[in-house]
Amino acid sequence: MNAPAPPRFSKTFTAEPRHIDELGHVNNSVWVQWIQDIATAHWDAVADPGHRARYIWVVVRHEIDYRGNIGAGETALGETHIDGKARGATSVRVAIFTDAAGKRMVSARTTWAMLERGSGRPARIRDEVLAPFRES
DSSP: OOOOOOOOEEEEEEOOGGGBOTTSSBOHHHHHHHHHHHHHHHHHHHSOHHHHHHEEEEEEEEEEEEOOOOOTTOEEEEEEEEEEEEETTEEEEEEEEEOTTOOEEEEEEEEEEEEETTTOOBOOOOHHHHHHHHOO
């Protein structure tokens, strides 16, 4: 029996003229920013307020596959979820972006480290921190 799929968080992104590179589509650095933006929006929308006040997240690794692109004025639907269990102070997040037709443009697995906001030191991720991201 397969484990149930984790809850997904979604957000729509629109390519603005400033996002477009000399090839006429969204620059790869913008996709990286959108990956970080959707992860942060998910944290802000779902995390316990006490955890948001106490912890901050930083990226320690991005693995990104670029399969397509969009141009100015076009939109991409981003979906994200936490993948698997936390390991110490790190957690893996998946982000997938599709175009208006549902074609996958970009997919990423990013590893984030949780830090104590006050000290900047890594903090072991307890189950209760990620629990809201697992409940349907």
